[in-house]
Amino acid sequence: MITLYHCAAARSFRVLWTLEEMGLSYDLKMLPFPPRIFAKEYKALNPLGTIPLMLDGETRMTESAAICYYLVTRYGPSPLAVGSEEPDYGAFLNWLHFGEATLTFPQTLVYRYTALEPPERRNPQVVEDYSKWFLARLRGIETAIAGKEFLCGERFTVADVSVCYALLFSQRLNLSKDFGPAVAEYWHRMQRREGFRKAVASEREAGEAQNVPARM
Numbered sequence: 001m002i003t004l005y006h007c008a009a010a011r012s013f014r015v016l017w018t019l020e021e022m023g024l025s026y027d028l029k030m031l032p033f034p035p036r037i038f039a040k041e042y043k044a045l046n047p048l049g050t051i052p053l054m055l056d057g058e059t060r061m062t063e064s065a066a067i068c069y070y071l072v073t074r075y076g077p078s079p080l081a082v083g084s085e086e087p088d089y090g091a092f093l094n095w096l097h098f099g100e101a102t103l104t105f106p107q108t109l110v111y112r113y114t115a116l117e118p119p120e121r122r123n124p125q126v127v128e129d130y131s132k133w134f135l136a137r138l139r140g141i142e143t144a145i146a147g148k149e150f151l152c153g154e155r156f157t158v159a160d161v162s163v164c165y166a167l168l169f170s171q172r173l174n175l176s177k178d179f180g181p182a183v184a185e186y187w188h189r190m191q192r193r194e195g196f197r198k199a200v201a202s203e204r205e206a207g208e209a210q211n212v213p214a215r216m
């Protein structure tokens, strides 16, 4: 059984969404955010204190994009992966990592300096600079997705999952108001997927059952 440690709407949502798209069974362990403050015992499991942590037998992983790739290959073959023999293999890997390394990175700074830090440490300059940084990188998606249904491979893949998590996070950060029309339409479409809706319902139900409040 796959075990996923998750905070509502955190990066571990990528993994949860992938699990639901693939129809895999899993045990979802909900934690309050951030676990390093509100679930200090979690550090014994993951000394980084970060979410996600995925356990699958002897396998132990903490990087969301890598876990998505692990799932679609270990439990594949799956159309959610683009194979190395396909023309879009490079594009697939690029978008998969772009979602985390390029898009979520500046968002983390916006989140930290608007919500996570105590009021005296909040920093509007950092927020403004990294909001601009994020929106500039997002322009790459606007061009890539215009006139297309999915980012690559002509089908839904975990590259879409990875990038769409950044779009989900944008809503919380008040950045989604600045989406271009193609990104806005893409994001709207992706949220209508059954796998996305099931993942949202799954985290809500697990949070209620385990009495863990949703992330602020």
Ligand SMILES: N[C@@H](CCC(=O)N[C@@H](CS)C(=O)NCC(=O)O)C(=O)O
Pocket: 010, 011, 012, 034, 035, 036, 049, 050, 051, 052, 062, 063, 064, 065, 100
């Ligand atoms: N690169 C990692 C980043 C993991 C990460 O930083 N997760 C955030 C949640 S979205 C976290 O656990 N933050 C906890 C903290 O800041 O203490 C990934 O993609 O999974």
